[in-house]
Amino acid sequence: MKLTTHEVRPDTRDRAVLVSLVTPELKRQDAFDADYSLAELISLAETAQVDVMGTLTQNKEYADSKWFIGKGKAEELKTLIGETDANTAIFDQELSGAQVRNLEQFLDVKIIDRTQLILDIFAQRAKTREGIIQVELAQLSYLLPRLSGHGKNLSRLGGGIGTRGPGESKLETDRRHIRNRISELKRQLQEVVRHRNLHRERRKETGVYQVALVGYTNAGKSTMLKQLTHTDVFVENQLFATLDPTSRALKLPGGADIVLTDTVGFIQNLPHDLVAAFRATLEEANEADLILHVVDSSSEMMPTQMKVVDQVLEELGAHGKERITLFNKIDLCPPGQEEMLTTEGEFLRLSAYNEADLDRVRELLERKLMSDSRVYRIPADKGDVISLVYRVGEVLENEVDGSDMLFKVRLNNKEFGKIGYMLAAYDAARLAQGEPGGETTNHV
Structure with a gap:
């Protein structure tokens, strides 16, 4: 079977009923609110270009291993799907492959859970090579343990939610093929991560x-x-x-x-x-x-x-x-x-x-990141150190003193060590020759 990318046209938009199961275990979670979670699911569905036809909520002690929701509620869902002419049911919680298979057979519509919905949105948003790799890797990692439950889902014609991929030409439902593809994507991602780390290190060096x-x-x-x-x-x-x-x-x-x-x-x-x-x-x-x-x-x-x-x-x-x-x-x-x-x-x-508010943000960042000012004595021929001072700090004053330059500087906090290390080397050499030392340690 193949999963292909389809453009979603207005006449082929998915029509979905959203389903939420609320259990005591979920209620105990600090960051969980059932009403808000369902409202957020509606926003997610709309973001994925889905028409929301209705919602259904059930309070239950625990999820049903076969249907996720109770059999009676599944009957109610089937009736609601028929009344609203929906072609998809989206669940607010994550489903197992068996639950997807059972629900598809009973409801005869496409079954999507919250995770797959979010992955679908990410597939629409991914534009860069890194984003495309990351989304496809997440989709395959999600799909692999659920292959037995998504056969009918993957084979449905018309594409739409749950079948959008970030550019892949085909996706065989063979486990070995998917595992090989996951390994290849991880290798590609490691290369992307290596480049990202290089950029980070370069930023740190500056x-x-x-x-x-x-x-x-x-x-x-x-x-x-x-x-x-x-x-x-x-x-x-x-x-x-x-x-x-x-x-x-x-x-x-x-x-x-x-x-x-x-x-x-x-x-x-x-x-x-x-x-x-x-x-x-x-x-x-x-x-x-x-x-x-x-x-x-x-x-x-x-x-x-x-x-x-x-x-x-x-x-x-x-x-x-x-x-x-x-x-x-x-x-x-x-x-x-x-x-x-x-x-x-x-x-x-x-x-x-509000520009005045943004100015307060900039001022707070400067106060957090920049140190008090200090005076540094730097040999005039040490252009690399002088350049570094201008790059990482705010030069308040400067003057020539013989063969040296005196800089009154406010540095960012993490550069004290780097500047101090460089100047300590100059100090040792200059003091050995009986010349003035480097950094003036008094805060000015």
């Missing part, structure tokens, strides 16, 4: 501070990047508008440059296969010197969204990173709500479209 924007999907991270850096960045009011990390130079008020990177948005129950495939991309947050957590302060589910971001950062090993919370979209908050926006650690309340 001494430029790296700041990562993280947050729930559609919180306004790309808008923040675009407005702060005054550069062309794709911005769209939709889920997962950004897949590939986008880095731009940001000039701080004092003149120093830093690198600001936008990352893929997080979401409740982000598929593990997707986190694994996108780890190299998500680790931009882990490699950053500082994290800016962008929060949609106008969302009714703001606390839940913040918890989800915390959980993903913890999974990535970046939970302990220094972080500043940016409560974005305060212009959309009801009167009086703005004052209630607070959290542990440093935070700002702002709108990404």
